[in-house]
Amino acid sequence: MRACLAFFIMIKEFRQNVVGGKASAREIASQYLKNAKELNKEYNSFVSFCDALALESAARIDKKVSEKKPLGKLAGVPIAIKDNMLVKDFSATAGSKMLEHYVASFDADAVKFLRDEDALIIGKTNMDEFAMGSSSETSHFGPVKNNVGKNLVPGGSSGGSAVAVASGQVIAALGSDTGGSIRQPASFTGTVGLKPTYGRVSRSGLIAMASSLDQIGTFTTSVEDCALLLEVISQDTDFDATYARKTFHWPQLDKKEILQAIAQVRIGVPDEFFGEGLSAEIARAVRGALEMLEHAGAQIIPLSLPCLEYALACYYVLMPAEVSSNLARYDCIRYSPVEVEKMSTTIHDYDAVRSIGFGKEVQRRIMLGTYVLSSGYVDKYYLEAQKARTKILQDFSDAFLRVDIIAGPVSPTFPFGLGEKINPKRINDPVSMYLADIYTVAVNLAGLPAISLPLPGLKLPAGIQFIAGQFAEEQLLRAARGYEEIILS
Amino acid sequence: MAEITLSEVKQLARLSRIALSDGELHAIKKDLGSILAYIDRLQRAVLEGVKPVSHISGLTNEGRADEGKATLAPSEKMIDVFPKKKGRYACVPRILHHD
Numbered sequence: 336m337r338a339c340l341a342f343f344i345m346i347k348e349f350r351q352n353v354v355g356g357k358a359s360a361r362e363i364a365s366q367y368l369k370n371a372k373e374l375n376k377e378y379n380s381f382v383s384f385c386d387a388l389a390l391e392s393a394a395r396i397d398k399k400v401s402e403k404k405p406l407g408k409l410a411g412v413p414i415a416i417k418d419n420m421l422v423k424d425f426s427a428t429a430g431s432k433m434l435e436h437y438v439a440s441f442d443a444d445a446v447k448f449l450r451d452e453d454a455l456i457i458g459k460t461n462m463d464e465f466a467m468g469s470s471s472e473t474s475h476f477g478p479v480k481n482n483v484g485k486n487l488v489p490g491g492s493s494g495g496s497a498v499a500v501a502s503g504q505v506i507a508a509l510g511s512d513t514g515g516s517i518r519q520p521a522s523f524t525g526t527v528g529l530k531p532t533y534g535r536v537s538r539s540g541l542i543a544m545a546s547s548l549d550q551i552g553t554f555t556t557s558v559e560d561c562a563l564l565l566e567v568i569s570q571d572t573d574f575d576a577t578y579a580r581k582t583f584h585w586p587q588l589d590k591k592e593i594l595q596a597i598a599q600v601r602i603g604v605p606d607e608f609f610g611e612g613l614s615a616e617i618a619r620a621v622r623g624a625l626e627m628l629e630h631a632g633a634q635i636i637p638l639s640l641p642c643l644e645y646a647l648a649c650y651y652v653l654m655p656a657e658v659s660s661n662l663a664r665y666d667c668i669r670y671s672p673v674e675v676e677k678m679s680t681t682i683h684d685y686d687a688v689r690s691i692g693f694g695k696e697v698q699r700r701i702m703l704g705t706y707v708l709s710s711g712y713v714d715k716y717y718l719e720a721q722k723a724r725t726k727i728l729q730d731f732s733d734a735f736l737r738v739d740i741i742a743g744p745v746s747p748t749f750p751f752g753l754g755e756k757i758n759p760k761r762i763n764d765p766v767s768m769y770l771a772d773i774y775t776v777a778v779n780l781a782g783l784p785a786i787s788l789p790l791p792g793l794k795l796p797a798g799i800q801f802i803a804g805q806f807a808e809e810q811l812l813r814a815a816r817g818y819e820e821i822i823l824s
Numbered sequence: 825m826a827e828i829t830l831s832e833v834k835q836l837a838r839l840s841r842i843a844l845s846d847g848e849l850h851a852i853k854k855d856l857g858s859i860l861a862y863i864d865r866l867q868r869a870v871l872e873g874v875k876p877v878s879h880i881s882g883l884t885n886e887g888r889a890d891e892g893k894a895t896l897a898p899s900e901k902m903i904d905v906f907p908k909k910k911g912r913y914a915c916v917p918r919i920l921h922h923d
Contacts, residue, residue: 438879440901534881547880573893598920659840668916671907684915686843693842699855702836706828706856711840721876724871728877733863765855766862782880805881 343556345506346563356400356498360393360411364455365807367413371457374493380489380498382456384420385425389413396453407452408567409740414449414713415499415508417627418459419466420551422446423542429542430464430492432694433665443540444575445509445551445568455691457505460495464694465662466516466544468492469771476520481523481755482554485794487750490771493554497524500554508554509566513544514650515745515775517552521787521797522745523650527555527815531565532805535781537576543658546577548650558815561786565808566657579709583808590820595816599634600810601738607643608743608774617797619792621744624799624822631821636738645723646777651722651769652707653780658697665692673751711812724780726744735804740814744774745787745798774800776806784808786815792820828856 352358368386375381396410417529419429419438435591442450450456463473471479471494479494482502491622493510500508510517512530521528528815529552536551551568555561562585580620584622588596590665604625608616616697629635651727664670667824672692693701707716735740747770778785787798801818803811833853837844839890844852908915 437905440905532881534883573888577881577883579883618886642869645865645869648863651859651863652866661839664891665909668914669906671919683843686838686841690843698840698842698844699852699859701840702833702852703856703859705836705840706832706860716866718876719866719869719871722871723866723872724880725874726869726871727876728880734897757912760839764858766858769859769862780880 344559346409346560349412350406350408350459350527351504353396353400353643354406358411359453359457360396360400361390361682362394362459363411363413364389365789367455367457367505371488371499373612374502374504376500377485378482378502379477380461380479380495380502381415381458382428382430382461382495383426383472383474385456385588388422388425389455389457389657390472391452392450392455401490407454407561409449409452412454412507413457413505414454414777415457415460415496415505416446417493417496417508417510417593419462419511419542420446420509422456422459425459427459427542428464430462430476431692431694431697432475434670435672437670438512439540441540444537446540448567448570449509455665460493460499460508463492464493464697465542466513467493467658467696467700468755469515469519469768471495471520472753473694475694476486478753481750483524483750486753487795488747488753490523490746490750492516496554497526497528497677500524500526500556506555507560509551509568509748510554511541511551512779514654514779515772517554518745518775518785518787518798518800519771521555523750525789525796527558527561527789528787529553529561529565530778530785531532531569531583531808533779534577534579534782535806535808536568537572537575537578545654545663546661547657549653550779554660558786558788558819560810576778581806585809585812588813588816593813593816593820594631596813597628600740600814601634601636602628603637603638603738603741603815604635604636604735605640605643605741605743607640612770612773613744614749617744617747617749617756617790618791620793621742621799624790624818625742627822628818629782631817633817634747638734638738638741640730640741640777642723646727646780647769647773649720649723649727650772650776650780651703652704653724655700655704656708656717659701659708662693662697662701665689681772688770696765727777727780729785730792731777732804739803739810741802743800745800746771746775747773749793749795749797752756769802778802784811786811788815788818789823828853830858
C-alpha cells in the first residue's frame, strides 16, 4: 500500500512516447481501457467507458504521427471525466437514476479542450449523486471503493476520478468541487487535487449543483501535470457568462527557481484549522510539513480566520438554496428515469417521478433549499448567509494582504469506513457527513483556488491544503511545486 | 430557533415536487431539524451593517453583437433527449383537468 503517490510527472512522458513513436496511441488506448475495466470490478470507480471515442481519437493521433503533423499538448494521455460533465454522444448520469438514460448532445467546454489537445477520454467516473456527498456512496450505481483499502471510502463527491488516478486506471482526471469535492477525495487517495478560482474554468456542460460555488478542476499525480491540465481547460469560451476570460499560463521552472520561490513565500496558518475534531496525527503531519518549509526559508505566519467557525453553516444555507433551484429542471419533460410509456400525463406524476429519480440526500437538500428560500425564512437564513459570505470574502482578502498562501489540513480525518456515515439500516445524522468538508467549503464561498497535496509518512492517505487569492493559481502552484521538491522528493 | 413541524415538511415536499410517504416525511423532518440546528452557528457571525454578496469574482456585464452563431448542438439532438415526444414537440404533463 502506498499512502503517498505524488510526484510522478506523467503527461509529458506519455506525449513524448507518442510523438517519438515509442508507443502508439492505439496501444495506449486499448491497454488503458482493458486495465481500467478490469480494476473497475474492484473499485466501481467508473460508471461507463468511452471505447469508441478513445479508439477514434487514438487512430487520429497515430495518423498525425505518421504524417508528422503537430500533436496536441495531451497527445495519447488517458484521462477520465467525472460523470457530471458532458461528453458528446455518451451518457452523463451525474450518479443519478434521474439521468440513467440521458445521452449528452454536446461536449462540456473542458472536455472539448482536452479533446482538441488529443487527450484519450477513457470513461466517465462514478460520483455522489449530483455531486452531493463526501464519500461517493450516494451514487445510484453503487459506492466507489478506495484503492488503499476496499472497506474505505475514497471521499467525494469526485471519488471515482480520485480512485481512477490513484489506482493508475488513467493518468489524470477531471472532477468538480462545490464544497471540497476534489480536494477531499484527493486527500483520501493521496493524489494532487486542484480546485481553481471560481470563473477560471468554463462550467458549460457541467451538470449544475450550486452555480455560484461549482468549479471544474483536476486530479493528477504531480503539480506539473496539474498545471499543464489547467492551461488546457482554462481556455476561452462564449458559453459561460461567469467565465472570467483568464486563461492560465504556467512558466516552466527549474529546481533552483522552485526552491528560490519557496524561500520567499509567506504561509499563513489559521488557528481555526486546528480545532476540535481534527485527527491528532493529521495535525502533526501538517505542522511537520510546514516546519520543513520553514527550514527551506518560507515564512510561517500564525493567522486567525474567525469566519471558518461559521463557513460550513453558511454553505449549508446557500448550497441547498441553489440546488433546489437548479434541480427544478428535472421535470420529467426533458429528463426522465422511468420508461416514458409508463408515465401517465398528470402533474402528480411529476412528484412521483422525482421521488423515484432522486436519492435521499438529493431530496433532503432540495427540501432544505426550498425551506431557506421560502417566504418567512428567506431573510432569516438566505439573506443572513449572503451577508456571512461577504464576511468570509473579507476575512480572506484581509489575510492575503499579509500572506501569499494559507495552509492547513484538507479533511479532519483519514478515509472513513464504507457505511460508517451512510447506512440504510442505521439512523444517521447527515451533519456528521457534512463535517467532512469543514476545512474546504470556505474556499468555495470565497471563490478561491486551492490544492490538496499528499502528506508523507502516514498509515493512510491525507492531504495538506494550500489556498491562494482569486486568480493566483500561479503563486499557488509555485508553492505546491516547492512542497513537492522539499517534502515529497 | 423554532423546530420544523411536520406540516411544514409536508408543505416543503409539495413545493419541492417530491412525493414522500409518511415514514419518509418523519425521517426528513428529523434530518432537517438536525441540519437547521447546525445552521444556527450562523448567529456566531457579527453581520450588522454587512451587505449581502451576490457575485464573488467581481465580473461585470458585457455586451456582444446580436449575431446568429452555430448553436451547441443541432436541435434534433436536443429533441432526441426528451423522454416523450411527438415529432419536434416534447410531451408535458397535463396541469388542467376537465372532469
